[in-house]
Amino acid sequence: MPETSDDLTPSTAYIDAMRRATARRQRGAARGAPGAAGPDGAYPGQESLWAAARARGEALRPLLKKVALDLHAHPETAFEERRSARLLVDALAGHGAAAELGAHGVETAFRSEYATPGYLPDRDPTVAVMAEYDALPEIGHACGHNVIAAAGLGAFLAARDALAGAHRAAPSPAPRGRLVLLGTPAEEGHTGKEYLIRAGALNGVDAAVMVHPFGYDIAEHARVGRRTLDVTFSGVAAHASSQPYMGRNALDAASLAYQAIGLWRQEMPPSDRVHAIIEEGGTRPSVIPERARMSIYVRSLLPDALRDLSRRVDDIVTGAALMAGVRVEREWDRHPASLPVRNSGPLAARWSATQRARGRDPLPAGVVPDALAASTDFGNVSHLIPGLHPMVKVSPENVALHTAEFAEYTNTDGAVDTAVDSAVGLAQVAIDYLGDEDLREEAAAEFRAAGGPQRVAEILGETES
Numbered sequence: 001m002p003e004t005s006d007d008l009t010p011s012t013a014y015i016d017a018m019r020r021a022t023a024r025r026q027r028g029a030a031r032g033a034p035g036a037a038g039p040d041g042a043y044p045g046q047e048s049l050w051a052a053a054r055a056r057g058e059a060l061r062p063l064l065k066k067v068a069l070d071l072h073a074h075p076e077t078a079f080e081e082r083r084s085a086r087l088l089v090d091a092l093a094g095h096g097a098a099a100e101l102g103a104h105g106v107e108t109a110f111r112s113e114y115a116t117p118g119y120l121p122d123r124d125p126t127v128a129v130m131a132e133y134d135a136l137p138e139i140g141h142a143c144g145h146n147v148i149a150a151a152g153l154g155a156f157l158a159a160r161d162a163l164a165g166a167h168r169a170a171p172s173p174a175p176r177g178r179l180v181l182l183g184t185p186a187e188e189g190h191t192g193k194e195y196l197i198r199a200g201a202l203n204g205v206d207a208a209v210m211v212h213p214f215g216y217d218i219a220e221h222a223r224v225g226r227r228t229l230d231v232t233f234s235g236v237a238a239h240a241s242s243q244p245y246m247g248r249n250a251l252d253a254a255s256l257a258y259q260a261i262g263l264w265r266q267e268m269p270p271s272d273r274v275h276a277i278i279e280e281g282g283t284r285p286s287v288i289p290e291r292a293r294m295s296i297y298v299r300s301l302l303p304d305a306l307r308d309l310s311r312r313v314d315d316i317v318t319g320a321a322l323m324a325g326v327r328v329e330r331e332w333d334r335h336p337a338s339l340p341v342r343n344s345g346p347l348a349a350r351w352s353a354t355q356r357a358r359g360r361d362p363l364p365a366g367v368v369p370d371a372l373a374a375s376t377d378f379g380n381v382s383h384l385i386p387g388l389h390p391m392v393k394v395s396p397e398n399v400a401l402h403t404a405e406f407a408e409y410t411n412t413d414g415a416v417d418t419a420v421d422s423a424v425g426l427a428q429v430a431i432d433y434l435g436d437e438d439l440r441e442e443a444a445a446e447f448r449a450a451g452g453p454q455r456v457a458e459i460l461g462e463t464e465s
Contacts, residue, residue: 043435044173045166050428052162057154057424064150065416067091071146072411075135078186081108084133085183088153095157104199110183114160116176117167125440127433128180129155129426130210132187142407144213144394147419151211154423156181159430175435193377194336207386207433211422213410214391215399219348220365221391223341225306226375227333229296231317235326237290247288251281253324254292260316270371271301272309301340301370303459337456339379346442347388350432354425362390383454386443394418
């Protein structure tokens, strides 16, 4: 049984993070201020490329509607998305794009690529568009991944066709580079993107972009990292009335751990969350429970805090077992942990410009409290390369994700409109990333300042399996 930690020094991680966030948002405000440089004419040919991507995205509306509504009608959960992945691969094939199904050793992943004429891997940039398509058990596409998939498909095809058209129109200048469409299964309750990362899916990729449906448009929305812990307490069964002294109560340990987590919350900064349930705690009141199981989630906006919170949870379950006189077994991260999302300010600013041109008005960073955040495996991507993960409106603001009501809104003409707007915006940002050297340098500089590339196993002190 591990010893408890003995470092009682309060962490300054939250205060340090607030300072960094304040400085970053000040830079972001300057980018969006009146008179700040906009995207018009950022590089030769940008205006015509944006127009081409916009026209192509609109022309793809029937396809995106078909895909979004078909996925909605046939929801498949994590790592079971065989029909969904095939649907998207067939849609690509129907528009002249070859795709590899089962990419990187993951059965329900896929990958398609387009390289411009003259592309050289050692010289020219690569940007990946990511598409999710897994659903939730029982309530289907209540997180809107059908919209994400349609948007990603449309973005890839629109950007490909705009770039190809620009190169056919030589001698007008056109960006050189490579587009990747990566179909990423198993985001819900899993970390499918981390499995793809470990298999080399992002090798040679310089930036990644995707969208996520929500109740309003926001360019930079916080996402917390998440670890999971499964705990089993093992005691001794006994008759609770005639021979209670013969037992060791495993449920007592689970109850103590649950209460300790609750008392601990008053000390947590707003960036942190720990929540737990007791999944098993005995069979009948007359028998002292010999087995109890807990499931615990640990979340934080700060990668280092995620590690430190995990150590404290370990202390709590160890102490609870000691107090109850039972044994404890624990399993961290049955699936790889997810990291907080690092939103790229420069890419988010460019995204906002694309959406304002579509008649939408994304909220900037800081309007929605960072503490109100869920988790996504895109966080792991954004800790390896600059990433864009804006939220896009498909429902009223008072409709929550992961509800049957939200699922209804992802099956509407409004959701299709959002998919088209997102496809156009992602295509324009991807094209800009390939064509605008200043944008790439600004995104890379911000990424380096945030700590550069970091893998989840390195942060948490684990070994990748």
